[in-house]
Amino acid sequence: MSRLALATWLGALCAALFPTWRLWRDFFGEPEIFSCGGMFFRGTSVWREQFDLVALPLRSDVNSVLYYAFAVGAPAIVVLVCFGRWHSAVAGRRAAAVLGLAALLDPVFFPYFDLRECRQVPVLSGQWFGEVIGGWSATSTSLLLAAGLVLVATQRLGPAEEPLARSAVFPWPRIARWTLLLAIDYLAVLTIFRLVFTLFEQSPDDLEYGMVFWFYFDHLIAEPERALLLPVIVLYAVARCLLLRRRSGRGAAVDHVVRAHDEARIR
Numbered sequence: 001m002s003r004l005a006l007a008t009w010l011g012a013l014c015a016a017l018f019p020t021w022r023l024w025r026d027f028f029g030e031p032e033i034f035s036c037g038g039m040f041f042r043g044t045s046v047w048r049e050q051f052d053l054v055a056l057p058l059r060s061d062v063n064s065v066l067y068y069a070f071a072v073g074a075p076a077i078v079v080l081v082c083f084g085r086w087h088s089a090v091a092g093r094r095a096a097a098v099l100g101l102a103a104l105l106d107p108v109f110f111p112y113f114d115l116r117e118c119r120q121v122p123v124l125s126g127q128w129f130g131e132v133i134g135g136w137s138a139t140s141t142s143l144l145l146a147a148g149l150v151l152v153a154t155q156r157l158g159p160a161e162e163p164l165a166r167s168a169v170f171p172w173p174r175i176a177r178w179t180l181l182l183a184i185d186y187l188a189v190l191t192i193f194r195l196v197f198t199l200f201e202q203s204p205d206d207l208e209y210g211m212v213f214w215f216y217f218d219h220l221i222a223e224p225e226r227a228l229l230l231p232v233i234v235l236y237a238v239a240r241c242l243l244l245r246r247r248s249g250r251g252a253a254v255d256h257v258v259r260a261h262d263e264a265r266i267r
Helices: 003-028 046-071 074-084 089-108 126-134 138-156 172-199 204-209 217-222 224-266
Strands: none
Touching: 003 046, 003 074, 003 138, 046 074, 046 089, 046 172, 046 204, 074 089, 074 138, 089 138, 172 204, 172 224, 217 224
């Protein structure tokens, strides 16, 4: 590996470490205290109420996942894992895609708060779009920089051993399929939460801050019964994995039969 390539990898690692450093700096720094008061009543349409039932928990959950990923240094881990396969062009593109996705998700799923009305900014509202555009931070910039440096190190400075036919095609259909399956699973788990809330007469507004927030450690200490939802989610995940494995096995068997039939016709 050349010195230029090594310097590029080092720059990518430093850029990927910046979100973690910034998060912990703010955590141990002087806290910023905001306060708001008053009661505001604003009529909302039916579609907005139904949309917020999914949009608000999703926003909070994605934001929580990003927060903990930055806290443990996940972007830097992605760069280090990719560095372990520095000769792979495919690994470089995948790592850059993960870093770039995190850079885009951070401002989109941040829970913006309106201090004048003392409430969260509604998702997909005009104010929300303004907050997203103005919410582009140094964290997102550093992640995009890390993604770009990883691409340079693996596509231009690295040997890129994969054949062109294998490395040039990005698996968009597979990504779209798994994204759809993940969205279905999220809606299913969210529905389970709402059914449990209905049975135990809990307020559905508790899910406004997401399902991850429901399992915070201090919440589990104060209300241990919250942990009862974990086995339900685990059972759903196991059943889902078994169903996917069964379908993939059935699809592989069908492909094998079709391939055998085609070979017999050729002979």
